[in-house]
């Protein structure tokens with residue numbers, strides 16, 4: 001049996017053979033060879049610099065857009081929750097936020113300071129680093145149009161400031177990261193005008209609760225919307241709502257959600273993903289592309305940020 005072993009050295013906690021089901025919103029996934037929690041960015045930077053240049057590294061926020069295969073991750077997972085937690089106003093309309101801050105907290109902070117444009121973050125259940133990596137968005141808003149600059153950390157443990165125009169982004173994709181990860185971002189928002197109450201976080205959350213399953217183990221939308229169509233509609237048209245593989249089921253409420261209903265494995269979920277793809281291709285001639293990042297020993301490189309094309 002594989003042992004789950006924990007070591008604490010210099011503000012870094014390293015757990016060997018950590019079950020990734022504990023760290024993903026689907027509650028599935030095999031073990032990571034090493035799971036690392038840092039107390040500070042300085043400690044994290046020093047630790048990263050000690051890793052072998054061939055070590056596979058996966059930064060993980062809340063795992064709300066990540067499927068880790070049952071075979072696990074044969075490398076080092078960096079937990080971003082609990083580190084990089086700064087959140088502050090730089091001037092009237094600019095906000096500096098660390099990659100470890102919850103997207104929902106950023107939305108509330110902006111609302112409190114009468115800033116408009118970050119409301120959509122309220123319903124996205126991940127961290128700011130994950131939002132940057134995915135160009136997360138909802139209700140017509142998305143992350144990257146708000147970005148002025150980011151700070152990144154590379155394998156050598158160096159932190160660099162990079163302008164937004166050094167990155168290319170589109171619908172749920174970003175490219176421009178080269179063996180480096182997001183540490184923080186500076187965002188530009190708009191100042192709320194007097195009597196402007198057009199966008200309201202409560203209304204957006206209520207709208208979401210009507211159309212999407214909440215309080216269940218999922219990864220949100222599994223597939224990207226293809227050009228000119230909605231993935232959910234194509235899946236529903238194929239009669240796949242309620243379809244199960246093992247403990248995984250296509251949501252009855254929103255056909256683009258797969259729920260871990262009864263102790264599903266990552267393999268159950270991936271098999272259901274493939275079944276949906278095949279059925280939709282057969283009926284509509286459209287190959288749905290997963291929005292979720294599928295990670296496993298064999299796939300980690302090919303699913304890294306920026307390698308997808310829309």
Ligand SMILES: Cc1cc2nc3c(=O)[nH]c(=O)nc-3n(C[C@H](O)[C@H](O)[C@H](O)COP(=O)(O)OP(=O)(O)OC[C@H]3O[C@@H](n4cnc5c(N)ncnc54)[C@H](O)[C@@H]3O)c2cc1C
Nearest residue numbers: 061062063064065126127129130131133136137182219220
């Ligand atoms: C119920 C539900 C609803 C959702 N609704 C939406 C929605 O409306 N819109 C939307 O866009 N998404 C939605 N999602 C998906 C998900 O919440 C977002 O993509 C979110 O931004 C992911 O954040 P995370 O911290 O969980 O990322 P993770 O899943 O932990 O990571 C996602 C990817 O980003 C990489 N990454 C994480 N942190 C960093 C970093 N600091 N630097 C570089 N790479 C990093 C990871 O390696 C991985 O490839 C939903 C998910 C759920 C479960």
